[in-house]
Amino acid sequence: MGYLSISLLGLMGLAAIGYGSPTVSYLNDMEEEPDSEEFGQFMGRKKTTCKCGWTNKSFGRIVGGKPAEENEYPYLVRVSMDTSWGVANICGGTIVTNYHVLTASHCTTDVDAQYYVTTGQHIVNLPSNRSRMYRVEKVINHPEYNQINDWNDLSVLVIAEKMEFNQFVGPVCLPSANRIDLPGQWVKAAGWGDTQYYGSSSVVLMKVFLKVIGHKECQEAYKGSDDVAPNPIQFCTYRTKKDTCQGDSGGPILWLDPKTNRYTLVGVVSFGIACADGTPAVNTDVQVYMPWILATIKDNQRGSDTSCHID
Structure with a gap:
């Protein structure tokens, strides 16, 4: 039921065809994405057990739904x-x-x-x-x-x-035993998937910031189906007119650890209804597994x- 290839939709939205209610609170979140210019560039105050989760970037800014820099995400x-x-x-x-x-x-x-x-x-x-x-x-x-x-x-x-x-x-860095409280936090997805629902896939690696929403909100969005598990083995991401889509499945959901300034793999892209249609995307929660x-x-x-x- 998952997208057999899920992709980063940063350019346009589509008419909603999902299960969710258009009044749920995550649809009203208009918070600005963080400035990620130095994310993954320099080691933070806390170390990792080996080199992981770094980025390769110049200091020019490229924000969500835009091409990543060459080999920006080595993992x-x-x-x-x-x-x-x-x-x-x-x-x-x-x-x-x-x-x-x-x-x-x-x-x-x-x-x-x-x-x-x-x-x-x-x-x-x-x-x-x-x-x-x-x-x-x-x-x-x-x-x-x-x-x-x-x-x-x-x-x-x-x-x-x-x-x-x-x-x-x-x-990439993997999560430690201390669980990361993800709801409400910004995460990043990257992939070569479609730039619109059942459109053509991107030939250039794309990246986008998404917001993690609460498990109950995600269940409400998929009300009437059993796609979202009753126990939180998944988490959902959403951002207006920005999404993962066909072609990005299996790719990473990355969280920037502020203590290490390194990206940690917190999710694997799993499925959605359409792309950027008002229904959140569902990701496998790596921490659980x-x-x-x-x-x-x-x-x-x-x-x-x-x-x-x-x-």
Whole structure:
């Protein structure tokens, strides 16, 4: 039921076709997005266990719904698969170790297919000495993934060979044991998805700021369906006329930790009704699944491929 490729809609809205009420409070939130010029640039006062979550930026400003700078998010990858007509780009994903990428289970339901991840990419299908495609050796979808309502929509991809890290390719930070209270906070999404509902996908990596809304508000927006779980294993994001859409599924929802000034992976893009239609997008809450993620990495470990988190 998820977008089989979800995308960043920063340019236009569409007529609402969702379940939600147009009077819910998140629709009235007109708060200005934060100034992110220095986000991820310099280390904060608190350290991480290894280098993670940094950004590559010049000091020119680019705000939500606009192209990201080249390799701005070194941990973002493109997920593709073999098809009868060749290799097709299907989703986004996020690097967590030299051998592991997180994405959404609805992107990898065919566990026998051959998948690939491309690191260091900015413009789709444009050759670059910074980008490289790696073969996925193993797909590990969450054992309780529900294809009907996309609950537990999370997958670990085990890469066949070590992904080489440098300034332009590296891991995101993962949440620590201290839960981040997300409702009301700004988060960032990035991907190559459609720029309007069932429109054409972007060839350039796009980024957008979104606001996390409360679980009860999200349930109310999806009233009449069971798409949003009764327990908070998901969280919702919303911003007027800005959204994730087809093509961005499996990609990251990033939270800037003010103590480390590094981006932490707090969500994986899962699904929505349409794009920027007044209904919030639903994301898998990475914090809930950290025990499973860490156990899965440990069970499929190659050398010292440990994930990074707040020290």
